[in-house]
Each structure stands twice: as structure tokens, then as C-alpha cells.
Amino acid sequence: MRLLLVSANRERSPYPVFPLGLACLVPSLEAAGHELRALDLCFEADPEAAVTAALADFAPQAVIISVRNIDNVTWPGSRSYVAGVKAIVDRCRGIATTILGGSGFSLMPAELLAFTGGDLGVVGEGEEILPEILALIERGESPACLPGVVAGAGAFAPPRPVERIAAPDRRLFALARYRREGGMANIQTKRGCPFGCIYCTYPLLEGRRMRLRPAAEIVAELRELADAGIDYVYFVDDIFNYPPDFAEELCRAMVASGLTMGWSAFINPQFITPRLMETMVAAGCDAVEFGTDSGSPAMLRNLGKSFGVEQIRESSRICRELGVDFAHYILFGGPGETPATIAESFALMDEVAPTAVIAMTGIRIFPGTPLFERAVAEGMVTPDEPLLEPTFYLDPAIRDVLGELVTAGAMTRRNWVAPGLEINMSDAMLEAMRHFPVRGPLWKLIKRLGRSHAKPLSQRQ
Known part of the structure; x- marks a missing residue:
């Protein structure tokens, strides 16, 4: 069959992200004998016109549409x-037959299929099941009985x-442009997440059982990227340092x-030791991001984190001593959040002094997560409420003051970034920052910024 692979992602903040999921489909689809063409809408000025032109030029029999995210999970x-x-x-x-998939689609597959009017959907990983789906379609048979296939509003296996x-x-995609405009390429070493963060969708998307790629295979992929001119990569694993x-x-x-390639990754403070971090640095690591979520012991427990404040302190110390730039991601507004717990987070971040703090306000609610169950129990959402539109958990104790509290604290600290509140982060600022010769996360440039900047809350819609 002639297959058009469409990456629907158009979000470029904080940087464009290479469509790794679609690239993972290419080997198995080519092995099955299909003719492939890719259309990446990230850089298209008129995406609908680009789709129409590709349909006319290539005449595909099926269109595979990858939905990376359904929104930017940012409040307000x-x-x-x-x-x-x-x-x-x-x-x-x-x-052409339209088949939807990707991580965003897999979070609410029946709802998104119904909303878009697509013909079929694939939940979870598609490398193995998609060739089977296409084989049945070619024979005129329905693939609805296959695992993970959504064909309507009913249940699916x-x-x-x-x-x-x-x-x-990656050959079908503009890898060089992602390197030029995003400063790096992406690579995955494993799938699955055994941890219990109450809001996290990784266990839903990839399962709790970890599946590891052979180290030699990963190094071979890195060498291919280096040969293609890539000098910096980001490991997109949920947690790079586990196991x-x-x-x-x-x-x-x-x-x-x-290899002399620079890289960064998302890591868990519980599993960082001086020896591991030294080994990471020797391998080219120059920046890490911690999924810290809070500086309050009570909130760490409420959010289901596997670590405590002391591990946040110790892992931060290791980064500072080895000269590694590091950022802590903080989620404000979860169950039990109060002005006092918010103050604890600010105080701990002041103490550990990261290169940057990325503060998110409100926590996106997704079906199937413990946070969704809590939101239902508290009457924030109903069990069957459609959540395609961005819906956030905000503890009632701080709902009305969260934005003001975080803005007041972040504006007095140069190393804080709050995307939803546009503190040291806006589309215009990001475009300007891309002109700096930086490889890796843009937050590494926080050291070059002057005073904190924000758009007043009163001016936001």
C-alpha cells in the first residue's frame, strides 16, 4: 500500500520535537512492503493545504496520523x-483510510476518534500491530478485533x-532542520515506567514493565546521528537513570x-550517585532535568513521588560539584497544596540553587490516572466527562490565588520559568533565544537573562 505518514504536531514551544514515534514505524512498514511518504506539519505555514497537496501528489491508500499531544498541558x-x-x-x-495513533491519541482514543471522524485508531505502540492492521485492510477484512485497535465508540482489546x-x-524526516531550529535530536533507550506519580500517563502508554534496548544498539544509533551532523541529543526516556x-x-x-556528542536527560533524584553522574559527564552529559514536582515533604507524598527532600538536596549537590547545569520541574496546585507548601517549594529551590526552575501551575487531568480518580471523588469531573479540552486539577484551597502566589515568588527569582504564567517564557522570547548558539535545553540560557519578565495576569485571556 501507499502510506502517507503525517506528524500532526505543530507545537514549537519550547522547541520543535522530532517525530520519533513515526520514525519508529518506518522499519516494520517498509519490511512489510509498503511504499512510504512522510508529511511533517511542524514547519508548514498552511497545514491543511500541505495535506491536500500530499494527497493529490502521492495518492495514498491510507494516511497514518501521529498525535503526539492533545494540548500543551499548561495552565492558565x-x-x-x-x-x-x-x-x-x-x-x-x-x-484514503485514516488511521490515528501516537501518545496523545492513546490517552483518549475513543473520544478522539469520534471527535475527528477518523476510520481507525491504534492505542499504544504501533510497530508490530500496524502491519497486521494494513494486511487485513488489503484483504478487505476488519482489523477491529486486533489488540489496541479502536474502530468506534465500543470497547477495544x-x-x-x-x-x-x-x-x-529518520530518513523520511527533516532531521537537519530539527537540529538547526531545536538544537538537538531525540533518542529513546527504554520503555515502561514502574513508578506511581498520581498524574503520570507513562504507565498507561508504555506499561509498568520496563523494556530496555541493548546498549550497543543505542550507541550505533547515536553514531548514525553523529554522522548526520547531530552534535547534541536529548534522551526522551521517562527516567534516564533507572535502572x-x-x-x-x-x-x-x-x-x-x-563519541563526543553532548546530551541531556530527565532523571530521578532518587537514583543519582556521584559515580553515576561522573560516568554520565564522561559520556557527554552537560545538563539534567529533575522531575521533582515539589519542595514540600507533604506534597511529595501526595503526588506519589518515590523520593524525599533529602534526595533532592543530595542530587542537586552532586550536579553543582560536577559543574552540570540542572533544572527542577515543579508542579503547583496538586492535592493538598496550600500557601505554606508553595512557600516550602520556593525555599527548597532557593537552597539547592539549580540553573533553572520550571514551574507548572495546575496539573492536567487524564483518564486512567489516580489523579483522575481523585478528581472524580472530589466532584471536579464526572466519571464519563469528556476531557479532550484541557482540564486541570487545582486544589480548592489555592485555586483562586495560585497564579498570584507563583507569580509573586517567581518574579523575584531570576532562575524561575513559569510557561503558563509567561514568566521568563513566551513565544517571542523563545524565538529570540534560538538565535543563541546553544545546544540542548533552552533553560541553560537562563544565566544570560536579566531581570525576570512576565505578562501581567490582568492582560491574559
Whole structure:
């Protein structure tokens, strides 16, 4: 079959993200004998016109639409992407079979399929199941009985996890442009998350059982990226440093390979030791991001974190002593949040002195998470409420003052970034920052900023 692979993601804040999920589909689809063409809408000025042109030029029999996110999970400055996905499906209707997938789609598959009017949807990982779906379609048979296939409003069989995670094939996509405009490429070393953060969707998308790629295979992929001109990568794993022995094995393999590529990753403060961080630095790591969520012991427990304040302190100390830039991500507004717990987070961040603090206000509610169950129990949402539009958990104790409290604290601290409140983070500022010769996360440039900047809350819609 002729297959058009469409990356629906158009979000470029804080930087454009390469469509890794679609690239992972390419090897198995080509092995099954399909003819492929890719359309990445991230850089298209008129996405609907681009879809129409691709349909006319390529005449695909099926269009595979990857939905990375359904919104920007940011409050109060939320942006929904679902209308854009529907517009793509509308252009394809009557011309080719439309199959939706991707992490965003998999969070609310029946709802998104119904909203967009797509023909089919694939929940979870598609590398193995998609060729089976297409084979049935070619024979004129329905694939609705296959694992993870959504064909309407009814129930569907649970997805089948991929056992062997193959390396992606990036040749159909503009890798150089992502490097030029985003400053890095992305790579995944494992799937699955065994942790219990109450809001997190990774266990829903990838399962709780971890599946690791061989270190030698990862290094080979890194070498391919280096040969393509990539000099910086971001490891998109939910947690790079878990399991710790695997992270160390990979870093030692990178050192042995002689690669001189810079990189950063999202890590858990519970599993950082001086030896592991030293090995990471030797392998090219120059920045890390901690999924800290709070500086309050009570809030860490409420959010289901696996670590405490002392581990946040110790991991931060290790980064400082080794000269590694580091950022802590903080989530304000969760269950039990009060002005006092907010103050604890500010105080701890002042103490550990990271390069940057990325503060998110409100926590996006997704079906299937413990946070959703709590929101239902507290009457914030109903069990069958459609959540396609951005819906956030904000503890009633601070709902009316959260924005003001975070703004007041962040504006007096130069290293704080609050995307939803546009404190040291706006689309215009990001565009300006991209002109700096930086590789990796833009928050590393926070040291070059002057006083904090924000758009007054009264001017936001």
C-alpha cells in the first residue's frame, strides 16, 4: 500500500520535537512492503493545504496520523490541538483510510476518534500491530478485533506491548532542520515506567514493565546521528537513570565508542550517585532535568513521588560539584497544596540553587490516572466527562490565588520559568533565544537573562 505518514504536531514551544514515534514505524512498514511518504506539519505555514497537496501528489491508500499531544498541558495559558487533528482527517475523508495513533491519541482514543471522524485508531505502540492492521485492510477484512485497535465508540482489546524496541529510521524526516531550529535530536533507550506519580500517563502508554534496548544498539544509533551532523541529543526516556546499572552501562559504552556528542536527560533524584553522574559527564552529559514536582515533604507524598527532600538536596549537590547545569520541574496546585507548601517549594529551590526552575501551575487531568480518580471523588469531573479540552486539577484551597502566589515568588527569582504564567517564557522570547548558539535545553540560557519578565495576569485571556 501507499502510506502517507503525517506528524500532526505543530507545537514549537519550547522547541520543535522530532517525530520519533513515526520514525519508529518506518522499519516494520517498509519490511512489510509498503511504499512510504512522510508529511511533517511542524514547519508548514498552511497545514491543511500541505495535506491536500500530499494527497493529490502521492495518492495514498491510507494516511497514518501521529498525535503526539492533545494540548500543551499548561495552565492558565492552555492550547488545545484537537481541532487541528480533525482538520487533517477532514481533508483525507473519502480519499484514503485514516488511521490515528501516537501518545496523545492513546490517552483518549475513543473520544478522539469520534471527535475527528477518523476510520481507525491504534492505542499504544504501533510497530508490530500496524502491519497486521494494513494486511487485513488489503484483504478487505476488519482489523477491529486486533489488540489496541479502536474502530468506534465500543470497547477495544488492550494493546499488545512491543517486546523488542527497534531503532527508528529518520530518513523520511527533516532531521537537519530539527537540529538547526531545536538544537538537538531525540533518542529513546527504554520503555515502561514502574513508578506511581498520581498524574503520570507513562504507565498507561508504555506499561509498568520496563523494556530496555541493548546498549550497543543505542550507541550505533547515536553514531548514525553523529554522522548526520547531530552534535547534541536529548534522551526522551521517562527516567534516564533507572535502572541505574543500565544507565551506567550505556554511559560506559558511549565513552568506549569515542563519541563526543553532548546530551541531556530527565532523571530521578532518587537514583543519582556521584559515580553515576561522573560516568554520565564522561559520556557527554552537560545538563539534567529533575522531575521533582515539589519542595514540600507533604506534597511529595501526595503526588506519589518515590523520593524525599533529602534526595533532592543530595542530587542537586552532586550536579553543582560536577559543574552540570540542572533544572527542577515543579508542579503547583496538586492535592493538598496550600500557601505554606508553595512557600516550602520556593525555599527548597532557593537552597539547592539549580540553573533553572520550571514551574507548572495546575496539573492536567487524564483518564486512567489516580489523579483522575481523585478528581472524580472530589466532584471536579464526572466519571464519563469528556476531557479532550484541557482540564486541570487545582486544589480548592489555592485555586483562586495560585497564579498570584507563583507569580509573586517567581518574579523575584531570576532562575524561575513559569510557561503558563509567561514568566521568563513566551513565544517571542523563545524565538529570540534560538538565535543563541546553544545546544540542548533552552533553560541553560537562563544565566544570560536579566531581570525576570512576565505578562501581567490582568492582560491574559
